Amino acid sequence: MNSTERRALAGLASLYVFRMLGLFMVLPVLSLYGSDYTGSTPALLGLALGAYGLSQAILQIPLGVLSDRWGRKPVIFLGLAVFAIGSVVAATSESVFGLIGGRILQGAGAIAAATMALAADLTRDENRGKAMAIIGASIGVAFVLAVVLGPLLANLGGLSAIFWLTALLALLGILLVWRLVPNPPVQIRRGPVSGDFARVLSNASVWRLVCGVFFLHLLLTALFIPLPLLLVEQLQLPSADHWKLYAPLLLGTFVVMVPLMRMAEKRQQVPAAMRLALLGLVFGGVALMPSTQGGWIVACLALFFLAFNLLEALLPAQLTREAPAECRGAASGLYATCQFLGAFAGGSLGGLLYGQGGAGSVATFVLGVLVLWSISWWQLRGIRVPVASN
Template sequence: MTPSPARMSARELRASLSLASIFGLRLFGMFIILPVFALYAERLPGWNLTLVGVALGSYGLAQAALQAPFGWASDRLGRKPVLLAGLVVFAAGSLVCALAQSPWMVILGRTVQGAGAISGVAIAMAADLTRPSQRTKSMAIIGATIGLSFALSFVAAPFLQHAIDVPGIFAMTAVLAVAAMAIVAWVVPTPAARRTDEPRVSFAAVLRDPELLRLNVGIFGLHAILMALFVVVPLALVRAGLPAGSHWGMYLGAVGAGFLIMLPFVAIRILARHERAIFLGAVGVLAAGLCVLAAAADRLWPLAAGLVIFFAAFNVLEAKLPALVSKAAPPSAKGAASGVYSSVQFLGTFVGGAAGGAIAQHFGPVAVLACCIAIAAAWLAIAWPMGEPAAHEPEPQEPHEPHEPQATNP
């Protein structure tokens, strides 16, 4: 029986939840370092803010370089084998960080972590396993899980730092990667073989597509801002009189409130009719939150208000952007579009971390926030001409459970 186009089938729900859990486990390990790493490095010899920024951002540089090759490989070898290989690499990098005795070994380990560049593959797999009418829901589930992982990681980080310190957190991240491998192997459905009669779209055409370009600029800016922000925010909280061991309360309130504000914008069906307005509004709110943080001047409650505003917008955008990319991408180029999107996302992570650290060291934290505000304002101007999102492809019937796909020749 054909499932209702208004509802996810059991297979689509299983695919969405299992892929979301893979994102969640992997990104929990990445996010959990952000609020504690600068404070950890501050007490070790050989570290400065520039090296902290490079260590935080090197993960993103490797991701940016390798998303497209991983996507290309998944088109030929199948999504699951490439997902598993990427998680093995990510786990190995986590262990290098856990055992590192110098800043450069941590940077090497973070780079190896980033070499497991599977985000684009996972997004393409979600598109393979869902009908167009359900794809926005699937991407929203993934995006919401990313936001939840973000919130949980910021709450858990101070406790875990106290219990097992940062090397222990890196070792725990390797264990989470192994758990994600088990989900890939035994829970995620296997996608059906891709059709060969769809019109081909060149990689250059994907890069030139104006809607995809706007979204790619957006994800670059969003993650550059995030990484730059957390070079300076933990230190600002300490200067405002909040001990590092008490940061969890600030993160619990700010990220949790932002997550609750995000939920209606991804779960209430009627709001989908106003997707452009919600998207542009969230970018504007993001800029407003950064302005509040810049004006806080190391005062605790203004910092708290700025973080709540920032995370409310961040969580909406983090949930919306993958769904919008899936809608805007041509059917035969979803893997390429997802790979480009993920590449620029992690390029933004690297640029934000490295540039944020250097700017903070030489010009101070207010200069970092000023640059973040400029990025958000430029993003709003670029995104403003976007139209109301519409899917490229017709609504097919849900595929039957396929056999394991065979590798195809390039």
Template sequence: MDSLEKRSVAALAAVYAMRMLGLFMVLPVFVLLGQDLVGATPALLGFAIGAYGLSQALLQIPFGMLSDRIGRKRLIHFGLALFAVGSLLAGLSEHVYGVIAGRVLQGAGAIASVLMALLSDLTREENRTQAMATVGLSIGVAFAVSLFLGPMLGELAGLPGLFYLTAGLALAGMALVQWWVPTPARETVHPDAQPASRQLKRVLTDGRLLRLDFGIFALHLVLTALFLVVPVTLQDKAGLPSGHHWWVYLSVMALGFIAMVPFIIIGEKKRLMKPVLCGAVAMLTFSCLLLLVSPPTLPVLWGTLFLFFMAFNLLEATLPSLISKESPAGAKGTAMGVYSTSQFLGAFVGGAVGGVLVERIGDAAPFQMMLVVLTLWLLAALTMRAPSHTKSFVVQLRSSGDDSEGGIDQALRQLPGVDDVTILSGSRTAYLKVDQQAFDAKALDGLAFVKQ
């Protein structure tokens, strides 16, 4: 990357990370600190935890499409402003309904796909995968940091303090976008980075993608439901004060991350992604079963949470890669939009339904719900076809020539290793899905319609 690309990637990754940090910091402490809110019940607290996911799920794809019309930076500023206002509303509210409204507003700033589109505008095609991987890494780091930073800051500043800090992070993000992120000379549609309405039907009818979408739905349902019960269990049954929960989350997340790395390498290098995926889902299911039936002592809880977060980290890292590989050529942005919608919808359902179950049945009920959902996911994973090992490849076509799009499509599909082809009408761009081991880019040199 050149200096401008590095600056753009660093700034946008920071904006993404600060936003996710603000959303997730309250997760490990909300049930404990939210009990002091007026009108608080387990059901309403669960709804408040997951409320951001509902507005995120509803607005994720529309925001991505809207950015082509009104401009990337303008929409990002609007989304971050909504996020800041929602955070302030939640911090100032003494009633649980005010906090719910604030969380809904936080989620309404659904700018993830807009940030990715701006990132694509500011990076060259050959550097885009590296840029998006950097943003993905920043999200993972922000999530891990939020789980131990939340309990530490919650002890010092309380629930309002966490929301005020989140508002400050949103304002800092707006400043970064305004003064540090360059304004692109041209904003174009990037099928590999943002949703497109014409691709939605194709993505929503692909059985392989739907299985992965259900997977991320289940993963974040389970994560949100977990934090309805585990913080209370650590405090009331294991005898660990809430201000000390941070070291539990820090240790299980850090060690879980280290433990999952070899499985990622094995899955990618040995082309064993399906066994790795199924094993991780099975481990996640087993850890939820242990949380349901094991004695709630601190050593047992720590060991169970280690298994949970080892599997969680592995799945969180694996699923986006699988979506990228399984998505049709030229439709990765749309596939990722549906994937993200499923993720946030899972967070909403996990919080809302889990809270109702705690209130009406008891603390064991969310774990039973988690086991049912994870069992369904395990069955879906076991019966899915082994994932492909393809990557996206973009070919620029000559603006002149007598070749029809049909003829170009057929010629490209005949190349060794080409799995799928999509040609955007009028853009003179072809999106290919290629097997990395069988495809040789030099084969394109002999095609007259390919721009050298």
């Protein structure tokens, strides 16, 4: 990579870390601290957890397309400003409905598609797969940091401390993109967009990838409805000490994931690696089963997080190889829409199921989703994987 590509990747990967912290830090603590809000119920807390994903899902495609027309950076600046405002609303809310409103407003700053497309604009074709893998890995880094920092911050200042930090990170993100990330060399298109979507929607491989990220984030969000409470009840681990479990567990799985990802790319075995990771996600449901006790819960979580981080890194890299360059923003918008729609569905359905039948119901739901995903995705063919360059 040349200096411009490295500079762009450093800035955009950091932006992804800042941005995704706002989503992930809430995951391990909302079910523990959400009862402090007036009117809270398991179902409403699940809705609050997933509400961010709903507004993200609605706006990713429109803002992705607008980034093809107006430019990537203006859309990113606007989205980060809206995200900061939503964070302030959530931080100052005392009722669960104010929390839900703040989360919806946070999600309205839907810049994932524009950011992914900007990264593709600023890298050459032979380096694009590596660039997208780095950005995908940065989401894994954000996840690791979030589940460690979330319990620590919530113990110090409740959920409001998390939301104040996410507002600050959004403002820092604006400064980061403005000062560090180069302007894209591509010319903004202003023609009709119908052809863009026709080409994206007719690509079966793209559909497999966007359905994959939908299911992936559905499972993650649903898992974190009962998981924090399960750690308190089954492992006798106080909420303030959850980071002591998450930190070594996630750092260890992340360290293992990176060479696995590179090996899959180098040997052109990315589809096989994805199918193997799909099997690993099964252990997330197993961890929630009443029969799973003690250290087996930790072992199952390790396998689940390893599979999650591997898919989180591989899926966006493959998407940019499949999407036509001139409508990459639209394709990235579809991908991000499905990603955050999955987070909304997982939080909402997970909260309802947990309120009705406890962790066992969520475990059954997770395993059922994986069966559906496997049926729709097992024959993963037609994905182009270029020979990795040194």
